Amino acid sequence: MRRHLQLSIKQLTAGYINGQLSPLQVAEQALEDAVKLKTLNALVRATPELARQQAQESTERYTKQQPIGELDGITVAIKDNFCTANVHTTCASRMLQDFVPPYDATMSARLREAGAVLVGKTNMDQFAMGAGTVDSIYGPTKNIWSEDLASQDNWRIAGGSSGGSASAVAAGLCYAAIGSDTGGSTRNPASYCGVVGLKPTYGLCSRHGLIPLVNSMDVPGILTRSVSDCVQVLNAVAGPDPLDSTSVQRPYKKLQLPEVDQIDLSSLRIGIPKEYHCDELSAEVLETWTKVADLLETAGAKVRQVSLPNTAASIFVYTILNQCEVASNMARYDGIEYGHRAADERSTEQLYAQSRAEGFNQVVKTRILTGNFLLLRKNYDHYFEKALRVRRLIAEDFAKVFETQQEADKVDILLTPTTLSDAPVYKDFITLSNRDQCAVQDFCTQPANMAGIPAVSIPVRLSKAGLPLSLQLMSNSFNEQLLLTVARWIEAEVSFDSLQSLQRHAI
């Protein structure tokens, strides 16, 4: 294992400044490792030339003692649904297999401007529809914590849909990766891969250049090996963007977390939502959940049970809204301006039909068909309109616990599982359909997307099988400061080693 991987981003840049390390050296090692760990299939496309160029420029800046940002020389990877200028952006689909965006997504641009070094684009479920990173034209992504990486189908999935990003961070191919999170797509793979996965408040990070799944829920996510790294990246990418009308216009104030020994939990109120204790929850996750709740209580926090009564409805509402927006968002892929174009040019309709039939997988097609059905004039009120109303109820559930006038009932942070178990074995995972898997996998994560609130998954301990078990924290909108402060405290308390798998595999 590369020794520098144990450093935080802050420590790594300090190493650049004092000359012990150079961005070029770190980038070269990352590129080497990406080749070595090709079996993970974390990257759909490495970008060695760009990485070397950016690392070279960064190295020169450090030589001149003029780094341009807090991420200068930091290796990053970006999920393949964020546009990167002149670098293929495929959404892991045949439809966009040859699509080279002419522009940078705001996330990509801000990383670039902060001096980050892009090592590659990461694997995902096609158009981010999935929770396993198993539905990609580039094949599935493997979890580095798997007992047996070499087996045919007995390895562990990385989770999804940002499985490539989580896998890349866990395997040390980069210090941070950008994912997207619509129903849990950043937190779910973070949970399985034993890394930190942040879903910021909706509107805090720009969606411009993120190829949409569900516009009203999509947020860019951040995956790192530590909470403080996560803050470093968030500080570089968050804030208003005139190109995204749904981004929050007020200026972003950079987060600064207190040192761990300065964190005081005595006035903190933690809520444990009882509805998250679902039937499918594994004993190990439940045990982990209880353990951390106890830790917090012991440290002086007030931990109590709360109720979010509409949680069970969330997955149904999510399914409807997701399919409707998918049907709409996918309408642009007709093979005319860009994307896969079939050979059949007998008529415009025929060309569309054939291009779409060839360009999309079964999951995408099913959602398009269902979504269009649900949007029909005769169905709209029954499904879409009703789903919107229930969505408001779900959001109100959160508002009630975070904003209630009754001080006694109020909580600051909700503590829940992220996923219901440790990472499933690939061959078991694919026995269920994509739809059924999403309903299970997203159970704890997608209510936060409904409400737009921030949530973070942090690894806590290993299961009996030696796989990461993680928990999720949620806070009120724009309270990332508190959310990540508590996450940092737990992180220090449980001292989970994200890189342990690398040692195990002697990589």
Added chain:
Amino acid sequence: MRNYIVVRRLATQPKLANAPKRKWKSVVGLEVHAQIASVSKLFSGSGTAFGAPLNTGVAYFDASIPGTLPVLNRKCVESGIKTALALGCRVNEVSMFDRKHYFYADLPNGYQITQQRAALANNGLMTFPVITPGKKVYYKSVNLLQLQLEQDSGKSLHDDYLKRSLVDLNRAGLPLMELVFAPDLETGEEAASLVKELMLILRRLQTCSCKMEEGALRVDANISIHQEGDPLGVRTEVKNIGSVRSISQAISYEINRQLELVADGGVVTNETRNWDAENRRTVAMRDKEVLQDYRFMPEPNLPPLHLNLKPGCRSTKELISVAELSEQIPELPEHTRQRLMEHYKLNAETAIILVNEPVLLEHFVNISKSLAGVPTKVITNFLINDLLTYCNKLNLDVDDCAISAEALKDVLQALHAEQINLQAARQLIQLLHNNPSQTVSQLVTENNLQQICDLASIEAYCQQAIANQPKAVQQYQKGKSKALFAIVGEVAKLSAQKANMKLAVECLEKLLKKQQ
């Protein structure tokens, strides 16, 4: 009792059948798409110049490049609000955008962003004069149901020879205001008059160029017929109406087509028809449209559009004040007409014609200001009966007539001072149009157009005229006073139209009295 009624009914049935046929009524509703005059598109930063090279005014968003997002153009919202206010609409505090889905090659996103559920404005009212040739002018009021903002589609160009279609996205995403009018109209002339008035208003507001030939204003008409007392009939929609004149022609044609169809025992079907301007008829569109379900959905990438409706408020970076925009509304055409009628004592017809031709109106105001002594009637008669008629004859837009207001003023001044007569004034219009660099006095001198006013010369012409027209003289002296015109005409002819006719008439009357 029951039986009696049945009998009664049977007894009266034949009578009903013989009752006079009820009158047929035509019902017309318009939908107008007005392109908002703006520098950039509704949701992107690309330019809007008409006739730019193909596919050059296309931002990534306009081509639906994945990941791009719409950003609402504030100027377009302001233009929409001004238009809504000028048309008496209720401007909505919150309006929203929706996606309207359909597949077409020139619709890159597969949907159009429009306002379906909550439009920018509703409930307007337009009152406008209807001018029908040969009929008295009357005013008509039409309800404006909705004014909404939406994006235009691109253009498909079909090459039948090479069997391929080409797409130009310059128009894709251009800002449109869609105005949906209630079916309150009855005839093609009313529809044309409505559009004419709308164009006057939009031009004054500078919210739309109204150039129909560039597609900046597009009119679709819904037309149906029914018998008085019956519910509205099945309507057809007529599209592709390319000029104001075509509006009245297309609608009149379609009404008559439906009347004849029904008279022949046919049934009007709900269909879209194209106006064929060349052959002056409406034609059913070839591929019959199946009933479209547009699968409307709220546009998730645009937050609701909030406006400040409080009186006296100013606009801020975040919020547009409707009150502030209302202060920027210029005088509207109907107000100008009323002002012309009150201030200059013009009759309604004259005021309408002047307002319809903004150049004439400008000339009128300028001339009457600088020639305070000249009766307004003389000025309006000259502008409308002479200048406008001259332009119409040449099929020339008054805007394109090169005669300056200064020159027109000089002509009228000379006419009023009796330096020239009306015939000479008319001649001068043509001379000025063909020789725009020359002054009126130059042209008068060069073409010898001065009016002859000295009494001796007039008397000489008169005596010659009397000698040339013995028959008319005889009739006149028998008491047929109209015969004098023939003799006056002779004077005009003899003097090459230059004699002062007022003096000539006086002179002739005197001479003929003497002869008696």
